[in-house]
Amino acid sequence: MNRFLTSVGVLAQVGLGIPQLHAQEKKLNVLFIAVDDLKPLISAYGDNRAKTPGMDRLAREGIVFQNTYCQQAISGATRASILTGMYPDKTRVWDLVTDFRQVNPNAVSLPEYFKSMGYETAGMGKIFHMGSAGAGHDAPSWSIPYRDAKAKKYALPFTPNEKNRGKATECADVPDNTYHDGKLTEMAIQLIDSLSGNKKPFFMAVGFLKPHLPFVAPKKYWDKYDRNEFEVAPYQKKALNSPDIAYHNSGELKNYSDIPEFDSYSENDLDHLPIDRQKELIHGYYAAVSYTDAQIEKLLNELDRLGIRQNTVIVLWGDHGWHLGDHGLWNKHTNFEQATHALMIMSVPGMKQGIKPVSTSEFVDVFPTLCDLVRIPKPKYLDGISLIPAMENPAAGLKEYALSQYPRGGDIMGYSIRTKRFRYTVWLDKGFRTNMAYDPKRVVATELYDYEMDPLEKENLSDRPDYLKEKTAMEQLFKSCMNREFKSNAAYAKIADFRTPVPVKTKEDQ
Ligand SMILES: [Ca+2]
Helix, strand or coil: CCHHHHHHHHHHHCCCCCCCCCCCCCCCEEEEEEECCCCCCCHHHCCCCCCCHHHHHHHHHCEECCEEECCCCCHHHHHHHHCCCCCHHHHCCCCCCCCHHHHCCCCCCHHHHHHHCCCEEEEEECCCCHHHCCHHHHHHHCCEEEECCCCCCCCCCCCCCCCCCCCCEEEECCCHHHCHHHHHHHHHHHHHHHHHCCCCCEEEEEEECCCCCCEEEEHHHHCCCCHHHCCCCCCCCCCECCCHHHCCCCHHHHCCCCCCCCCCCCCCHHHCCCHHHHHHHHHHHHHHHHHHHHHHHHHHHHHHHHCCHHHEEEEEEECCCCEECHHHCEECCCCCHHHHEECEEEECCCCCCCECCCCEEEHHHHHHHHHHHCCCCCCCCCCCCCCHHHHHCCCCCCCCCEEEEEEECCCEEEEEEECCCEEEEEEECCCCCCCCCCCHHHEEEEEEEECCCCCCCCECCCCCHHHHHHHHHHHHHHHHHHHHHHHHHHHHHCCCCCCCCCCCCCCCCC
């Protein structure tokens, strides 16, 4: 089936009862800011080390979703998911190289949908994952052709290693626009200026590359921190009784030329990355976060200067979490809390400011929430829900759990549900996906963590007799989730036109 025919079909299915704007009323603009590998470490999430005045301001003036989870902690998959409003088992993107249009030709992206609703849509920087976006960075998404800033990855000369990588960090006394994100911000400001005068509302997506590795940032951002004040992750071992499959060897970090070989999750502290290198990386990560924060602040200032903040919805999100040494892990690529817990802040004209909804939420909720916020109908097949009730009443609980997943070894998928107190993860083999009926015989490992008693995930409680009651309850919840997804996949298959399934690529980087 032709994708555009299905788009029309989707539009025909949209829900009723949503208030419509009068024809002459201009809809709200959307500024959609994606940040690569930004974990929720700003003060609004309880980390007082980060120097992030831009995001702090957005948090004060916006809505901070405290308990939001990405659907899969790797760029290609999480971005395909948030940008289509569907779980990875429906987008069929679980890696860094699959273009969702190729495996799911009838999918409609969030900006593409806004375009169909009369929006001017523009994208720049990393919106979709670079390796998994088709020509024109997914040309159907944009009414204005996609553009990107060009800049060298490093300001200082470097000799690449055999993997064609330089060092993991760089501190150079250079201006912001030496690197990609500073240049991109200048381009974004120009485009905001021109779009602000249009009759059409705009949906503008800006994607920053930092704090993704390598941690390069101008010196002034490094100087905001005293390296000696950083503490390394307090727990760097494998969780007691946890399966190996939950972990990886931090291969992405090891690609960089100055990172020595180390054992990711050894019981022996001497096998870990040396403490001084850990502190250097943590310092670099925070410097890169502050650098990107300054770019975000420039965008906010420009909206204010133009006087369009009061008719622009802002969505800021980091595409997944990051392991800064917990469990001995670096990078993302797991189902643990540090990889799946994500930053998401929205700023909405006319809504309460500085609130922190406690409800569990998921990235799949962004699509329907944005539709409701700008008062356009939402496609019925979307996997998420509107978060507006949690914005109006921050104490409201909208979801019992968030669902994340991560593949391991090509043939195994780990599905993880996170409730307010627990995480229950089940690893299933032989290519299981939620479009298949759940089969307990495929289970190869389970994990249970109790965040009330063990926030650092030091022990897998799955087999502990004193947690039998809690495990049984989580197991039931997990099965109901698998059943829900099985039914949901079957319903979606009626409007989708899947091609031959593609194997998951094992390369893990972005
Ligand atoms: Ca990423």
